Amino acid sequence: MALSTLFLGKRFRNPIVLASGIVGYGKKFDEEVGLDKVGGIITKTVTALPRPGNPLPRVAEVDSGMLNSIGLANPGIDKFISDQLPYLQEHKTNIIVSIAGGTSEELVHLALLLDNIEYIDALELNLSCPNVAIKMQTSQDPRETFRAVDAVKAVTRKQLIAKLSPNVSDVVEVARKAVEAGADALSLINTLGGIKVDPVLRKFVLGNVTGGLSGPAIRPVGVKMVYDIKKELDIPVIAHGGIVDQWSALEYLLVGADLIALGSGLFKNPDLTEEVSAGLEKYLHENGATLADIRGELL
Numbered sequence: 001m002a003l004s005t006l007f008l009g010k011r012f013r014n015p016i017v018l019a020s021g022i023v024g025y026g027k028k029f030d031e032e033v034g035l036d037k038v039g040g041i042i043t044k045t046v047t048a049l050p051r052p053g054n055p056l057p058r059v060a061e062v063d064s065g066m067l068n069s070i071g072l073a074n075p076g077i078d079k080f081i082s083d084q085l086p087y088l089q090e091h092k093t094n095i096i097v098s099i100a101g102g103t104s105e106e107l108v109h110l111a112l113l114l115d116n117i118e119y120i121d122a123l124e125l126n127l128s129c130p131n132v133a134i135k136m137q138t139s140q141d142p143r144e145t146f147r148a149v150d151a152v153k154a155v156t157r158k159q160l161i162a163k164l165s166p167n168v169s170d171v172v173e174v175a176r177k178a179v180e181a182g183a184d185a186l187s188l189i190n191t192l193g194g195i196k197v198d199p200v201l202r203k204f205v206l207g208n209v210t211g212g213l214s215g216p217a218i219r220p221v222g223v224k225m226v227y228d229i230k231k232e233l234d235i236p237v238i239a240h241g242g243i244v245d246q247w248s249a250l251e252y253l254l255v256g257a258d259l260i261a262l263g264s265g266l267f268k269n270p271d272l273t274e275e276v277s278a279g280l281e282k283y284l285h286e287n288g289a290t291l292a293d294i295r296g297e298l299l
């Protein structure tokens with residue numbers, strides 16, 4: 001109860017959501033942990049056509065984190081809607097569907113197909129996947145970001161969340177463009193581009209050569225970007241990046257995060273959801289504080 005919070009006008013039982021790409025479309029997580037333990041799920045990113053993903057290997061451990069180059073492997077929007085999405089309908093958690101497209105037209109097409117599905121609470125535009133063969137992640141360019149958000153906003157009744165890349169020199173500028181184009185909230189950070197080399201084999205470790213770095217290694221980057229955006233813009237933020245316990249969740253909440261997303265930390269610790277929610281409740285109780293008291297305290 002102490003953790004219940006409002007986000008984009010919806011009640012979330014706690015500020016914890018499952019980051020895109022971590023639990024697929026939620027079925028296994030639901031069976032093992034329970035979707036009712038989290039405030040919401042952000043689905044694995046869906047594209048218009050099925051994508052097989054990148055060559056193997058697609059993941060590698062690195063110091064304080066991991067690299068992945070999944071390459072947006074997904075069954076495509078039609079199979080997602082017919083085979084995956086109905087399972088989520090039966091669950092009392094908020095549903096955020098993540099979509100990506102090579103062009104604004106593709107994003108519009110996806111948004112239109114999802115618009116009439118009432119139980120979807122919001123759309124997340126993945127403008128920041130580092131692992132697909134496009135010239136540039138949309139959210140590395142403020143104008144492209146504006147264009148994509150603007151195009152989708154024009155056709156959807158859903159709340160729109162723009163997921164931003166940390167692979168930029170000025171994330172606030174990109175965030176501002178997303179907000180100007182009508183984004184209702186922001187999600188950040190996606191992974192940071194990285195490479196791992198095997199010096200013994202003298203080869204790249206990932207089949208795709210480059211991948212996205214996630215985990216505790218990127219948390220200070222994520223905390224700074226959330227902080228910078230929250231200082232400048234009045235926009236709800238879902239904070240991602242290296243959350244592995246209640247303390248790392250608190251870092252983000254103290255700099256103003258509205259929700260916190262569990263990502264690759266869940267791979268190492270399947271009990272992370274319960275640990276973070278119990279840890280946050282304990283912290284609030286011990287400090288005689290509410291979630292609202294601590295949220296943004298350091299801004």
Ligand SMILES: Cc1cc2nc3c(=O)[nH]c(=O)nc-3n(C[C@H](O)[C@H](O)[C@H](O)COP(=O)(O)O)c2cc1C
Nearest residue numbers: 019020021045126189190214215240241242263264
């Ligand atoms: C294996 C894996 C797959 C991911 N797939 C997606 C995806 O499909 N869409 C997306 O927006 N982000 C994806 N992400 C990024 C995460 O949602 C998150 O932004 C990032 O991992 C940072 O959080 P973390 O440090 O807690 O993992 C993926 C991350 C990992 C590790």
